[in-house]
Amino acid sequence: MKKRWLIPVFASFMIAASPVVDAEAATTQQLITTAKQYIGVPYLWGGTTAKGFDCSGYVQRVFADLGIELNRTSAAQYTQGVPVSRQNLQIGDLVFFNTSGSGVSHVGIYIGNNEFINSSSSKGVSIASLDSSYWNSRYVGARRIADFSSSSQVKPASVDFSVYASREKAAFRLAEALGLDTSDTRSPFADVKPTDKVAGAVTALNKLKVFEGNESGKFNPNSPITRAQMAKVLVAAFDLKPTGSQPVRFSDVDPDHWAAGYISILAQNGITVGKGNGQYGPNDYVTIKQLETFLSRAMSK
Incomplete structure (x- = not known):
């Protein structure tokens, strides 16, 4: 043998993650705080660091900061977690869009009040509204990777x-x-x-x-x-x-x-x-x- x-x-x-919060006690507020710390970081195609993010690289980094692993691309992230209806969105859910005309091509993190945070090619890491005509018309669906509504230990929702x-x-x-x-x-x-x-x-x-x-x-x-x-x-x-x-x-x-x-x-x-x-x-x-x-x-x- x-x-x-x-x-x-x-x-x-x-x-690779930065020491922002402890995933064993990640709350909705900690999720939002973690996500917002990168506001202003420029968009960079293929970017996965605070020097520049693409949309999925940004989402992957925020969840890594919380001790949760995600796939690299928006399309691959769309296969993770469990599906969530738009009416039942919770803070921390991933929201997906078709911006290319050929399926899922953009992702952001829902932060409540019909808003999400994302890294867009025009504004970098910024907050956007699901109600805007641009995003509303391109909305595809949402996935829940983890439940941040409780301060108990966070585990991937689908596992x-x-x-x-x-x-x-x-x-x-x-x-x-x-x-x-x-x-x-x-x-x-x-x-x-x-x-x-x-x-x-x-x-x-x-x-x-x-x-x-x-x-x-x-x-x-x-x-x-x-x-x-x-x-x-x-x-x-x-x-x-x-x-x-x-x-x-x-x-x-x-x-x-x-x-x-x-x-x-x-x-x-x-x-x-x-x-x-x-x-x-x-x-x-x-x-x-x-x-x-x-x-x-x-x-x-």
Whole structure:
């Protein structure tokens, strides 16, 4: 069996965030404060930093500041969370528009009173009204990624963690699989307290440089793990290599996708067969059952 200590691959899909609020107590006001701090930042196509944002880069950054991972593009963000009717919008919901004539192409964050904050090509990060003729005519729909209406711990609204694996769950299982000593609970992460159940596991994994956190020192225990991210984790963790056979392709994984190579290696080694319909589901969240299957197959190699 090929087995070695895990390398810091989880860090590669932690979203860079600034230390604005604690996602464990994110309220609607904190969401608004976080979003408004970037007002005036200019629009920059492809921009994802405070030097310049495009629309989805801005939304991604605000949610990263709150410890919540989002997809990169507005179209991809439109596949996350749960749909919300315009009549039931809450602060923090994402609102989407068709500004190009070919589907979802713009996104903003609803902040109440029929207003949303966005990074537009004409004004940069600014507040706009859903009632304006321009935005009203181009409105497509809304998605709720997280519920900020309560000061309790924020979790992605669409994720049932009795079914899907969180980063916390992955940490528990990886620590168990590697037989790590989890007695030290002095967590290095800002969002994992020594009294948290996962503290010992993430501390042990951090010592091995498995989890190194983001720029704000957060672990994001309640973020789900996608199948693309898990492919990279398993390939790196168990030193999986191409088998020399024909590369395995899935219809929903573009050859240019960042995880295409990892997914192909996972399939070549028999650790995944995809979803059974010729697709892999790179953006699907890993279920707990899938996590166990992946670990079992990888450890047997």
